[in-house]
Amino acid sequence: MLIIASLLLILCGLVHSILGERYILIRLFKRDNLPxxxxxxxxxxxxxxxxxxxxxxxxxxFAALLVLLPDSRILLFTVSIIFALSGVFSAYYTKGKHLSWLVFWVISALTLTSAVNG
Incomplete structure (x- = not known):
């Protein structure tokens, strides 16, 4: 489960950087009214x-920590909480349109399950 969560985190990071640079940052930087x-x-x-x-x-x-420290229950609970809250913020602020909330909640569930099942 933690390998799946780690792979999701790596995928999220790559997609976030590549698509964000291409579709948000470059377009934003073309504006002439930045402070x-x-x-x-x-x-x-x-x-x-x-x-x-x-x-x-x-x-x-986070992906590295999940792979390198899979037996740390406090780490797993912490990661689960962080990504549960990240999912809440993503769902709320984008009104569910940005699907990162779904991936964050899957990561949260996987790490929580791993923490509980040891």
Whole structure:
């Protein structure tokens, strides 16, 4: 179960970075009304790009933890809670249109099941 959860996290990270860069960030950066911080909009663009992709890196880290520490029940419960809440936020803020909530809840369920069943 944890391997499936890890693979879902890796897939989410890859899709998030690739599609986000292509369909959101590049289009956003073409706008001429981004805030100018420190004299230009380059800092704003860099910060947005960094913040976007660091989410994917965090998911890759979670995937690694699930594979490397499968016997840590506290880790599994923590990951389950984090992704359950991530699913709630995703479902709420996108009114269910962004299907990440579904993947987050599957990850949550898999890690919770692994934690409970040891």
């Amino acid at each position: 100018h911080i420190f004299g230009s909009d380059q800092f704003t663009k860099g910060t947005l790009r960094f913040a976007w992709h660091i989410t994917s890196f965090a998911w890759f880290g």
